Amino acid sequence: SYVLTQPPSVSVAPGQTARITCGGNNIGSKSVHWYQQKPGQAPVLVVYDDSDRPSGKSERFSGSNSGNTATLTISRVEAGDEADYYCQVWDSSSDHYVFGTGTKVTVL
Amino acid sequence: QVQLVQSGAEVKKPGASVKVFCKASGYTFTDNYVHWVRQAPGQGLEWMGWINPNSGGTKNVQEFQGRVTMTRDTSISTAYMELSRLRSDDTAVYYCARLTGDREFDIWGQGTMVTVSS
Numbered sequence: 001s002y003v004l005t006q007p008p009s010v011s012v013a014p015g016q017t018a019r020i021t022c023g024g025n026n027i028g029s030k031s032v033h034w035y036q037q038k039p040g041q042a043p044v045l046v047v048y049d050d051s052d053r054p055s056g057k058s059e060r061f062s063g064s065n066s067g068n069t070a071t072l073t074i075s076r077v078e079a080g081d082e083a084d085y086y087c088q089v090w091d092s093s094s095d096h097y098v099f100g101t102g103t104k105v106t107v108l
Numbered sequence: 109q110v111q112l113v114q115s116g117a118e119v120k121k122p123g124a125s126v127k128v129f130c131k132a133s134g135y136t137f138t139d140n141y142v143h144w145v146r147q148a149p150g151q152g153l154e155w156m157g158w159i160n161p162n163s164g165g166t167k168n169v170q171e172f173q174g175r176v177t178m179t180r181d182t183s184i185s186t187a188y189m190e191l192s193r194l195r196s197d198d199t200a201v202y203y204c205a206r207l208t209g210d211r212e213f214d215i216w217g218q219g220t221m222v223t224v225s226s
Contacts, residue, residue: 031212033210033211043203054214088212090211095167097211098155099152099153099155102152102153
């Protein structure tokens with residue numbers, strides 16, 4: 001089955017840039033989506049199709065995808081960005097939807 | 109507004125079954141597949157499967173084969189997920205989510221906590 005690997009944690013100071021990676025075999029050939037999940041809440045879509053933002057989502061969230069790594073970038077990090085972040089793809093070979101292992105972002 | 113509203117928390121004994129509902133509003137229920145995702149305490153997101161509200165067709169992961177049943181009632185725009193022969197490791201928050209566009213989940217239910225304990 002297809003596996004997506006994320007770093008368990010990322011720490012960043014307010015105002016700086018956080019980068020969260022999502023590794024998978026030839027992930028650059030797939031559409032990658034990113035979700036933010038705060039404690040006790042449901043996940044929220046923040047980036048879809050590698051780099052598009054849902055209506056109303058902050059432009060501080062951006063994404064890229066190439067080769068074996070997709071990246072979610074959070075610019076000018078704020079305290080409110082502290083959350084778990086998950087990447088997700090659809091694996092056509094198995095027709096399964098796969099989530100990454102998740103990354104906890106801590107704002108110092 | 110577009111939303112999915114789920115049923116409330118459940119406490120079940122091992123071996124029992126649980127049925128969670130997911131009521132859609134603000135859009136045409138039959139236009140989008142509804143997926144189910146669960147999250148055990150302190151763990152990540154685990155995809156379980158989907159139901160096509162239009163046809164009633166379903167797909168779920170092998171792990172749940174024979175234990176999960178996904179149904180829908182289009183007259184009330186509601187999807188259901190029933191999990192049988194519950195075990196302690198089924199304790200989790202169960203989410204429904206709407207699939208759209210590039211196979212992303214754009215709307216999520218608030219989650220239903222299912223606790224399996226003797």
